[in-house]
Structures are given as C-alpha cells and as structure tokens.
Amino acid sequence: MFTAGNHAGGEHHGLQAVTKLSMEIKPAIENGTIATLCRMCDTRCSINVHIRKGVLREITPGQINPVNAGRMCPRGKAAIDVFYHPDRILTPLKRRGDGSFMPISRDQALAEITRKIQFLRAKYGARSLAAWKGEGVGFFQQEAYVRRFVRGLGSPNYFSNDSVCFSSRYLGNLLVTGFWSPFPNFARARLILLLGTNPPVCHPPFMRSFADAREKGARLVVIDPRLNPIGCRADIFAQPQPGTDGALLWGLIRALIRAGEYDRAFVEQYTVGFAEAAAYAERFTPEYVEQASGIYASVVRAIARLLMENRPEISVYAGAGLEHYENGVNSIRTLVILATLCGTVDSPCGLYWPENPPLADLALAREEPLLPKQPIGAGRYPVLYDLARECHTMTAMDYMEGKGDYPLKGLLITAANPVITNPNTRRVAAALAKLDLLVVNDLFMTRTARLAHYILPAATFLERTELHLNLEYQRLYLTRPAARIDGVGTEYELWRDLAQRLGFAGEYFPWPDEPAVCRHMLAPTDISFQELEAHPEGVVYAPLRYRKYKRQPLPTPSGRVEFYSTYLKEHGLPALPEYIPPRFRYGADDDYPLMLTTGGRMTLLYQSRHQNIPRFRLIHPRAEVEIHPDNARELGIVNGDLVRVVSATGELELAAKVVHKAELLKGTVEIYHGWEEWPANLLTPDTLTDPISGFPLLKSIPVRVEKVSGDQAAQC
C-alpha cells in the first residue's frame, strides 16, 4: 500500500538489507508500566507504556496530568509502531560513491565525521559548520544540546524548524507584550476567537477546554479559509481570503476604540502607542475590511459586538495559519493588540505571562550573542536573530550555494527533514547536495537522510531521560526511558561523543549521562530529580499568578505593552503592525488563477512524521489536492483524478479531492505539507518572506491545476 505514488516506497538504494538488522532491545523493566510523556507531537500528554515479557505492548493514557486528563490520541498509541518499525535505522551508514549506503561502526562514523569537521574548520573557519535541529526531537533540553554543540564548535550557526513554524507567533507576541504567551485557558473564557487553526487535529487537548467553556455558555468564533468540523460548532464562522486576517483584526480594533469598549485603565497605565494605533485603525471600516478580506461588513460588526459583550473573558488563539505570509508577524502583533484592548493581558483565559523555573541555562541563552561572527540570516532578519537567537534556514541555502558572505560547508541535522518541510524543496535538495559534509541523525531514511554522507541511528522519545517544561500549567516533568536499543545512541550521547572527539566536551558536555544533565538543570530549583521521578504527572514549580504587570514592568523595551515599537523602527521596520495586503490581492495572474495553501493538518500525521506507520497509511494512503467543486467542474476534474499543480516554483502530480462547497473558499486549493512522496514544497517559493521573521509564503501561492488522467487508486 506504499506504492500509491509516483515516487513509490521502493527506491531505498538497497537499504532494506542494511536496516533490517535485528533490534537488541533492553527494556527498562521486564514486566510492568513505565509512566512517561508522549512526544508523537509537542503536546506531551502523560502516557503509560505497558511492558510484558520485555516487549512494549500497549500505551494507555496517564490519568492525573492536567494536560490530557486521562485521555490521549491515536497518534500517541502508535509510538510503539514507531519504536518497533521495521524501517528504523539501527546502525550508522556511510554513503558510497554510487549513492548507496554501507553500514559502519559507530566509532568509525564518529571518527570520520570528526576528521571532516576538523578539516573544514581549519580550511574555511568554524562558521562554515552548522547544526540544524528538527521538530522530531522536540525543543527545550534536546534543543539546548544542539545550541551548546554549535557554540563549542565556535560557529554562530544554529538552525531549527522554528524558521518555518512558530517563530513568527513567538516574535509577534514578544514585540507587543514582551513575553510568549502559552495556550490560553479556554475553559474559563466566555468568548473564544480562533484564527487559522484546527485544534481538534493539531492540539487535541483544546477540545476539552472548548467543550467545558461552551457548556457554560461560551461563544465561539472561527476565522479560517477552510471550514473544519469545529466551524460547525461556531457561533460565527467566517472565511477570509488567505493572508487577510490583519485587515479583519484592525477592523475589530477600530470598532472597539470607536465604541469606547476597551480597557481604558489598562491602556492608559500599561501601554504605549495607543494614539498612533487608533489613528491607523481609522481606515479599517467594516466596508474596507469586507473589500480587503472577503468577510462581510455585517459579520465584522457581529464579531466586534461579541468582543465588547464578553471582554475581558476572551481567549484568542492563532495557529500557524497566520504565520506563512509576508505580513505574518504583523497580523499576530495586531491580534495581540486586540487582545490587549479587550483587557486580557496576564488574565486567566487571556494572554498569560508565564513564570519560568530557575533552571540552569543549558541553552547558554544568557551568554554573549554570537553576532560578531555573522550568524547566517542575522543581517537580513536581525529581529529574528536578536529575539530567537537562531539563524534563518532559507538564507542557509544561499550560503550552501556559495552566494553567502562566507561558505557553509558542513551541516549536522538531527530529526529534521528540510527536503520536505522547507520551501522550494528542489533547491533545498540541490543545496544540501553541495555540502562537503552532511550528517543526518534520524529514525528513518527520509528524503533528507538520503542526501547525507553519514546517517546515524536516532533514538525515539521512549529511549531518553529528559526534563519537560509546560508553561501553561507551570509544571516540570521528568521522563525516563521505557527501553534502550543496542547501538542506538540518544541525542545527548551523539553531541557529547562528537564534542569529546573535537575536544570541547569538558567545557560543554561534562556530564556522563542524561540523568546528570537533568540534575545539573534542576540544581538552582527547589525541585529534585527524585521528586520528579516520583511524579511522572509533573510537579508545579510555581502557582499561576495573574496580572503580574501591576507589580513589575513587562519585559518590553518600554516596560509596557507596545502598540508602537520603537525597537522595530530602529531596525528600519514599521513601528505599527501595518496591514500589507498579500501580493495576490493586487491582481490575478492568468497563468496561475488559483490560490494554494499548504500546512493544514491531517488526523494521525504530524508534519512529515508518522506517514510510514502502516495502519495510519490505511487511513491516509496518498496526498490529495483539495479543490472547490465549482473549480473542479470548470477544470473537468472529478474526485480521485490525477492532476498536476503548477506554480512559478515547480509542479507536483497528485490525486484531486473535490471537497464540499462550504469546506474551502472557492478559488483556493490545499495540499498537506508533509508527504515524502508528494512534497507540497516543490510548489512553494523561498523568496517571498516576512520582513521581520523571514517566514516563507506557504499559504497563498498562485497556482494552476491541470487534469492528467482518471482515478489512479482505481487503476491500481
């Protein structure tokens, strides 16, 4: 059933034989249950791994962690499918001249990688080397290892998946309130406003909070070009043109200000730039918003009324749907300003200002910035580097192609699959192929791994000891391995062993193992390793306290909520989050009459992960381009037809799925972004970016759709 596509699963360069080694599994216990946290997505629900006769048999939900409250999702249950997956890479692999791979010992792999790193560092300088962390290993502790390693190497170049997901929301929040607000406590809201997000699929625990709030009479407003089932429960569901949320949000700001229905006391005491924002908002009349976004003026007024009636008990949440535009950060800033006017800053259901535990600074965030070493992308996107302290992955391609200020020659990638997940994927593959050294640490032979000189076998989350931080509930967790596999190292072992060979382990990785790292991180806190070990459901490190801005200034340059950012102005960027209409709104292109959005989530899959789990593949056997029935009719396309989607960047052949007329805005087509065999990012450009975060345009790409032939599935 993996043969549905044009890039069938067979082309593994003779890897089947290499990877089909027997797994020497060492379970933590022969019989019993290991309580841990799930990392099949980043929600991190409590789970129990049941082990019988040394075999991981089943996963059931943990009962007392408030994150999941005794329930879990089918993704988490399949962590066992991943752990025992027959395609797992179990030994280091080295690429031969003909592109095939041969197994080598871990010692040989690390020795050869070390020699190559030393050679490149001597010849081109330390900054010709970089590391890139993917979503697969998570953030926090696993991310900190990579940041430490890069620093130890002497390079400023740390890359991550955050370049195309999350950073825009992070910056959008930081630039206004100075802090990253975790998920709001929706259960306490009287009005929930969701934009560009599909929580039942991408944040399943939100569902419980939504239902709790709705049972108490809360209203729900859903803004999305796509009608997901949650839209069926909405009091107001509105379909904007992609990328026009900023216009709607400014329209709502204008309505609140004109009606005088905003938190005046808070605005006077704790904000800067209100007058400028109020003046700028003037042009966003409901009629203007209708023209700009496609949302009827009457609907804009109705949403504004709901905001006025329910403030300050309002939860707003924007998903990745708002990020992937040229105006992403500013749309999110506008949303944060709207939430501020509603009086929700640091309130129970609003923009909560989380308190961090006093952990040791593993990521070395408080050390001097590496700006003098010219981190890649820091010149083009100084705000991204300044606030997120990471490099820009799209700019990395220039450096690999020799068009940067200096060459990028060696790259170590862990748990990332940029050949699928970064825009303009054909260029990404070509750029990676130019490297003198590409090392990929992963569970499976991804498209990215196939380009590597060395592939290292990675461990799953079930094989690690690590700390987890949950800002929403202000809890710390410790997870312990359910099993280890002979020859498969953890992330820590990888970075520590490489650092040892390169001579900087003493300074950067002095701890013998991960439990020792965790103890080091916990040392400044009053929570012990043993206490966390005894409480797999997590330990509250600080009670939730609200309205803290009354006692201490907000962490912005002015100490207040910034409607107007002098900091951005100093960087030559608009001080107000001005609304710039997406490029396609200027005029239709006859060659590319439809608008492609990518990145909408699917059940069971998570970014580019989980598509090789056979039972998941039964549900989602192939990629589909979703199309409105009117557009399909015009093009002579019926459900299941093989079609070609063409953009200015590239083209992709896949099956068509004609959706219900209400499901997608007419003129919009959608493709899931994570498929190995059908990379949607063949179509996405890497040149149109958000000027603040450098985020790519992934959600309004002009395309055309052409019918190729009848239903492919029917022919198999």
Place this chain on the structure above:
Amino acid sequence: MKVVYVDLDRCLACLSCQRICTFQQLSRSQDADPNIRVQVDMDQRLILTHTCRQCASAPCIGSCPAEAMARDPRTGAVVVHGARCTGCGLCIMACPYGNVHLMPNLRVAAKCDLCGGDPQCVQVCMAQALHYGDIHELIRKKREGSQGSLALDVINKKTTTSD
C-alpha cells in the same frame, strides 16, 4: 450495565474514536470498518457521532434467526458470533439506531463490543465527549454536575489564583 455514551455537544469531530476503532477491528480481521461513526454534515453544519447503546431490550438479538447475537455476560455488551452469523442482515433492520453493519469482506454482522470492557474510543476522546459507565450512573452525574458536565475534574489542586 456499562455503555459508551456520546455527549454530542462536546464532540468536535476529530475522528479519533473512529480511527482507533478502525485499528481495533484491523487487529482482528481484514475488515476495518469502525463501529463508532462520526458524521459531519457540512450543509447543516451538524456533527453526529453514534455507536451501539447496548440496549436492554436489544431487538438485534431477538431478530437473529441464527442465534449469532448474544449478551457477553462479563461486559454486558451485545456481541456477534461471527462463525454463526449468516449475514442475513435482519439485525441491521432491527436496530432502531443503525448501529449494526455488515463487514464488507467477511459479510457478517459487526457492532461495538466495548473492546471487552475497555473501550479504546473513550481513551482517545480528548474532548471528553465519550464516557464509559453505567447509563444510570452517567445520568445521575449529569444531573448533579455543576454545569451539567461529565468532564473529569482535573483542575490542578496545587494551582492557586490571585486574580
């Protein structure tokens, strides 16, 4: 007797119950049809999720000419004996709720058997729209519940508020 109860207003059609039921059926036979179904009507904007209510009267049992349906004495679930079922479909006609169906490949009747007393669909319902319990007990809880909710009270006891 314990049943799977669907609190429809809480359901957001994430489809997790239907997915996990598919996997559960798949682990036993080649027929992967789920015994809980989530239907989304995009015209009416309606979400309808339904599964067997394990009725006390169970007209499906009485309708079966082959005596292939019976109540599991341990769980109280109405179960199908696949080896006896002839696929005549009378139970499907008899069910007032449409919660019995014919497996497409094996051509025998199929319905929810409560996974032997630990229904997987309830474990994966993160909206807490599905509950497994004695129906009278669930009704009592719903009556007494502060806001009519059956959702577990898992508010962190250590958390305090100062708002």
